[in-house]
Amino acid sequence: MKLIGKLTIFLCGTLLIVFANKFPDFGDPHSPAATHLSPYFIEHTMADTSVPNIVTSVLADYRGYDTMFETTVILAAGLACFFLLRLPEEEEKEIYFRHVPTGVTIRIEECGAAPEDSEVFQRIDSQWVPCDIIIRSTSRLLIPFIQIFALYVVAHGHHSPGGGFQGGVVLGAAVILFAISHNLRTTVAKIGEKSAAIMSAAGVFIYAGTGALCLVLGESFLNYGALAPILGTDRVMARSHGILIVEIGVALAVMSVMIWIYYNLSSAGKQDEGL
């Protein structure tokens, strides 16, 4: 089996190296992409959409369909993880508590009376039980800044590198950092699985809904210029604002899908104890 794998890699690698010579050189001005496609975007993006970052306008405006279905693929990945991993809730056999003032760990057997989860008694995982105040405080300090940076990445995607995907992933990573530094139950109590699922669908809905709204207003799907009467601006600015709206949809979908996948993956579908 390992031999077949190595043979396949070797074959694919050889093919890639042999045919890499046929590609146009890096930055070749006479390559097909540089003679037909790029000049149009470089010359018309600012006039068409008033977005300085050409990549953002190509991703969310000129190639809007592509990004919409990318977002749908992310949602499908979240759903696949859910259907493959999620287990029904079951009665737990043994649960563990830590008595915080003394640091004593208490094991409660099946049908035992468990204390309330409070400042004194803290529910802990059976496998991996960190109680590190340095990690908790550091991540508690870091998370707000990570989230603000993520919002900046989403909102400033018109002018600098970034956009919905990157900002959404960073937002999701902030929540995952919280889950790693505290525990999974605390995180699930803050952002439930249901709300993660609904938010991921809502993100895709925002994107597709914006496109459908353009259709209702009498123009083609995802042609944000049609939104000009609703937004109260001219067609060029309407395209810029349309890009921002769909980026927010993408960020929402990507963030919640990342959280959702993490919940299912880290707890093997039980969503009570996890990494």
Added chain:
Amino acid sequence: MIWQLDLIILVLVIVCAIAAINVKDLLSAAILLGAYSFLLCLLWAIMGAVDVAFTEATVGAGVSTVFCVAAVFHTTRRTTD
């Protein structure tokens, strides 16, 4: 584009890729994949594709490494093949 830097990073990418396949410890493989992604992110940044580099850094080196580690957490660390 500085070809010396490019060459060093490309060699490191290949070393990381081969090491990630051959290493027996699954946790090490996950971390090596993260390093591989981060080196690729450097390559994109050298080529001027900053948006792609950003995506590679967040998705490839960040979240997918966490997913791999979370998956390894629920299985054995040693692989048999």
